Amino acid sequence: DTGVSQNPRHKITKRGQNVTFRCDPISEHNRLYWYRQTLGQGPEFLTYFQNEAQLEKSRLLSDRFSAERPKGSFSTLEIQRTEQGDSAMYLCASSPTRGDTEAFFGQGTRLTVV
Amino acid sequence: AQRVTQPEKLLSVFKGAPVELKCNYSYSGSPELFWYVQYSRQRLQLLLRHISRESIKGFTADLNKGETSFHLKKPFAQEEDSAMYYCALSDQLGDTGRRALTFGSGTRLQVQP
Numbered sequence: 364d365t366g367v368s369q370n371p372r373h374k375i376t377k378r379g380q381n382v383t384f385r386c387d388p389i390s391e392h393n394r395l396y397w398y399r400q401t402l403g404q405g406p407e408f409l410t411y412f413q414n415e416a417q418l419e420k421s422r423l424l425s426d427r428f429s430a431e432r433p434k435g436s437f438s439t440l441e442i443q444r445t446e447q448g449d450s451a452m453y454l455c456a457s458s459p460t461r462g463d464t465e466a467f468f469g470q471g472t473r474l475t476v477v
Numbered sequence: 478a479q480r481v482t483q484p485e486k487l488l489s490v491f492k493g494a495p496v497e498l499k500c501n502y503s504y505s506g507s508p509e510l511f512w513y514v515q516y517s518r519q520r521l522q523l524l525l526r527h528i529s530r531e532s533i534k535g536f537t538a539d540l541n542k543g544e545t546s547f548h549l550k551k552p553f554a555q556e557e558d559s560a561m562y563y564c565a566l567s568d569q570l571g572d573t574g575r576r577a578l579t580f581g582s583g584t585r586l587q588v589q590p
Contacts, residue, residue: 366520396577405481405563405580406521419577454521458576466578468521 365389367469369455375475376445383441384472388457395438396466397430398454399423406454412438413460445476479504481566483581490554491589498549498584500538500564508566510540510547511578515561524549524562534558554588561585 368387376382388395393414398406409428411419414435424430427445432438442449452473456466480503490496502508512524525533527540527547538549547564562585565578 394576398578403486403582405565405582406578408577408579411577465523465526466576470520 367455367457367467369453369469369472371472372470373473373475375477378447378476379444381441381443382445382474383439384453384455384474386438386440386455386457386469388436388438388455389467391459392457392467393435393460394458395432396456396458397438397440398456400452400454400471401450409440442474445474447476450474450476479508479566479568479579481564481579481581483562483564483584485584486582487585487587489587489589492556493553496549496551496554496558496586496588498562498564498586500547500549500581502545502547502564502566504545504566504568506568508568510538511565511567512536512538512547512549513563513565513580515563517560521563554586556588556590559586559588 370385374382395412397409399409400406408421409424410430412432415432427443430440452471454471455469458466482501484499510527513521514524515521536551538547540547561583563583564581567576567578
């Protein structure tokens with residue numbers, strides 16, 4: 364599968380623990396996005412990278428959330444001191460810088476905080 | 478602030494019946510509108526976008542700026558069309574090159590035999 368890859372697919376953690384998710388975008392896609400999707404809702408934008416630069420963060424991204432894309436390839440999303448309200452599907456998407464604006468989504472990481 | 482509204486959580490139709498999934502948006506500029514689809518146990522994928530003015534899998538959607546709508550239509554539904562459908566809006570390319578999407582809450586289409 365040469366699409367966007369996310370790991371792990373599922374994560375169950377206890378409240379207060381830290382978790383980290385990984386996203387491998389489609390090769391040569393410069394733009395990378397993180398979204399969060401809660402039950403019954405559409406995905407909501409969290410943050411955006413162009414290459415290694417994090418250019419935008421949503422107000423949804425509290426101080427407990429941090430995202431990196433150190434070499435402009437894969438990206439990680441870390442949540443510190445998880446809360447039950449963080450339980451959601453975390454989606455990663457990538458798109459090329461020029462031309463086609465279609466965003467390609469990964470299958471997501473489902474986080475459950477107990 | 479931009480917003481996408483999909484008023485129906487669930488739309489159930491019989492095979493062969495026409496389908497219309499409603500989408501309304503609010504945005505002050507010139508948005509780019511999309512329909513994404515998520516089949517069972519699959520990832521979210523693009524179905525169509527308004528700038529292409531194309532028909533994909535028999536679906537079409539016309540951007541109506543006067544009514545700020547982008548309804549998805551298909552004349553004859555098929556069972557394999559059963560899925561979750563999301564309408565999304567992308568704002569204009571800004572200084573950062575951001576093209577993040579604002580999604581509606583989705584409509585589940587059930588096509589019964």
